[in-house]
Amino acid sequence: MTDRPIIDIRHAAKSYGPLEVLKDISLQVQKGQIVAIIGPSGSGKSTLLRAINDLDPLTAGEVWLEDTQVNKALPTRQYEAHINSVRQNIGMVFQHFNLFPHLNVRENITLAPKMLKGISNEDADELAVEQLNKVGLLDRIDYYPSQLSGGQKQRVAIARALAMKPKVMLFDEATSALDPELVEEVNLVMKQLAEEHMTMIIVTHEMGFAQDVCDRVLFMDQGVVVEEGPPEVIFKNPANDRTKNFLRKHLKGQN
Amino acid sequence: MGLDFSVVPAFAGALLLGMVWTIAITVSAAVLSFFGGIVFAVIALYSPALIRYPFRLFAWLFMGTPLLLQLFLIYFGLIQIGVDLPAFVAGVIGLGLHFAVYNSDIIQSGILAVDKGQYEGARTLGLSRMQTLRKIIVPQAVRAVIPPIGNNMIALLKDSALVSVIGVAELTLTSQMAISRTFRPFEFYVTAAACYYVINLGLEAGLRRIERRIQLAR
Ligand SMILES: Nc1ncnc2c1ncn2[C@@H]1O[C@H](COP(=O)(O)OP(=O)(O)O)[C@@H](O)[C@H]1O
Numbered sequence: 001m002t003d004r005p006i007i008d009i010r011h012a013a014k015s016y017g018p019l020e021v022l023k024d025i026s027l028q029v030q031k032g033q034i035v036a037i038i039g040p041s042g043s044g045k046s047t048l049l050r051a052i053n054d055l056d057p058l059t060a061g062e063v064w065l066e067d068t069q070v071n072k073a074l075p076t077r078q079y080e081a082h083i084n085s086v087r088q089n090i091g092m093v094f095q096h097f098n099l100f101p102h103l104n105v106r107e108n109i110t111l112a113p114k115m116l117k118g119i120s121n122e123d124a125d126e127l128a129v130e131q132l133n134k135v136g137l138l139d140r141i142d143y144y145p146s147q148l149s150g151g152q153k154q155r156v157a158i159a160r161a162l163a164m165k166p167k168v169m170l171f172d173e174a175t176s177a178l179d180p181e182l183v184e185e186v187n188l189v190m191k192q193l194a195e196e197h198m199t200m201i202i203v204t205h206e207m208g209f210a211q212d213v214c215d216r217v218l219f220m221d222q223g224v225v226v227e228e229g230p231p232e233v234i235f236k237n238p239a240n241d242r243t244k245n246f247l248r249k250h251l252k253g254q255n
Numbered sequence: 256m257g258l259d260f261s262v263v264p265a266f267a268g269a270l271l272l273g274m275v276w277t278i279a280i281t282v283s284a285a286v287l288s289f290f291g292g293i294v295f296a297v298i299a300l301y302s303p304a305l306i307r308y309p310f311r312l313f314a315w316l317f318m319g320t321p322l323l324l325q326l327f328l329i330y331f332g333l334i335q336i337g338v339d340l341p342a343f344v345a346g347v348i349g350l351g352l353h354f355a356v357y358n359s360d361i362i363q364s365g366i367l368a369v370d371k372g373q374y375e376g377a378r379t380l381g382l383s384r385m386q387t388l389r390k391i392i393v394p395q396a397v398r399a400v401i402p403p404i405g406n407n408m409i410a411l412l413k414d415s416a417l418v419s420v421i422g423v424a425e426l427t428l429t430s431q432m433a434i435s436r437t438f439r440p441f442e443f444y445v446t447a448a449a450c451y452y453v454i455n456l457g458l459e460a461g462l463r464r465i466e467r468r469i470q471l472a473r
């Protein structure tokens with residue numbers, strides 16, 4: 001495909017004081033592509049992902065969502081309006097779910113569509129039903145987050161993000177906080193999204209999942225993309241020693 | 256001279272009316288102090304310095320000076336600048352603002368204790384700062400601090416007796432009027448104390464109900 005990428009990161013750099021967390025990273029993601037980002041803890045994976053919706057602003061470089069620059073320089077007030085409308089197109093799923101505990105499942109899903117898209121109560125309810133059906137939790141629509149298991153919480157969080165009909169979904173270690181037996185139900189939902197050709201960028205520690213689902217894998221270390229390629233190459237035949245070392249540690253017990 | 260509670264029933268109607276006024280002023284001031292507390296907390300945390308610092312001075316005035324003095328100031332003092340408030344209104348404003356400042360402190364700590372992920376979760380959906388504050392942060396902060404706010408409301412009920420000095424015919428003033436007619440302070444003060452206790456029980460029951468209702472949603 002020669003189309004303009006959905007996500008285009010150009011020479012991204014980020015520092016916290018003297019600490020360079022991202023060093024000149026570029027990444028293009030085409031519509032429907034699924035990209036996994038792997039790498040040791042502290043290598044900058046979350047920072048890169050969170051730069052895409054400007055949750056952690058870059059110190060240099062550009063992020064584009066189709067033909068809109070996400071992190072463009074604007075006066076504060078205009079920037080607020082700009083970023084709020086950009087973020088509606090970028091779904092994000094966090095390690096710790098970040099569901100709203102004071103709202104039930106239905107309200108968690110419908111809050112943003114109602115407030116930001118002005119849809120009616122009936123349409124919002126329909127939307128909640130549709131999204132919950134997708135993640136297999138329609139029977140929990142009136143539950144509060146405190147009444148759900150971790151896996152269920154994460155599936156609701158995915159439904160909440162999907163209800164905004166985003167163009168791309170970002171996952172930051174969506175299964176790392178879950179008990180092992182709850183990981184699979186969340187992976188299944190993500191696989192289903194993959195089959196529907198949702199564009200996804202997935203930061204993960206699960207090499208097996210990355211191998212099964214992703215079109216491309218990026219291996220990051222110390223703020224740089226050390227190596228990237230199709231999963232067959234990265235996992236079976238990595239070129240770089242740092243990649244090999246990392247995989248040796250992380251593929252133990254898998255496959 | 257022995258105690259003789261048989262003088263009390265003749266004043267039952269007046270005392271009941273006094274109780275009604277005490278409840279009315281407590282509920283009105285409690286509502287004002289609750290919403291005022293939220294507004295003050297947001298101002299104290301998020302407003303620009305030009306508003307924040309004068310506001311702190313104002314908050315300090317309400318916390319650092321006697322409530323009685325504030326009531327006098329609002330009721331008698333404001334007349335001099337042309338603001339002639341009815342005693343009930345002056346009482347509600349004085350009690351309400353005084354406790355709003357205390358509630359604000361509690362709500363501020365509640366807001367700061369809301370998990371940062373809540374803010375991020377809302378902002379990534381596209382909610383603005385203000386929408387996030389209103390729909391996500393403040394509701395959670397308030398739920399978390401209902402018990403200490405409830406304690407303030409019980410203190411407010413007790414301090415409502417102070418508005419007797421500006422002439423609101425609530426329970427304490429009504430009792431004093433009965434005493435001036437009968438010269439039976441012990442009987443009437445004990446009766447008034449019992450009445451406050453009953454109102455207090457009602458208030459606590461109400462607070463427990465609220466806490467139960469929000470228990471799941473935390
Ligand atoms: N707010 C912050 N202030 C200072 N350093 C930070 C901050 N956030 C992240 N870092 C540092 O940036 C580096 C990359 O972090 P992160 O992107 O979370 O890594 P990963 O997700 O790959 O584990 C780490 O060294 C981390 O300590």
Ligand SMILES: [Mg+2]
Nearest residue numbers: 045046047173
């Ligand atoms: Mg991380």
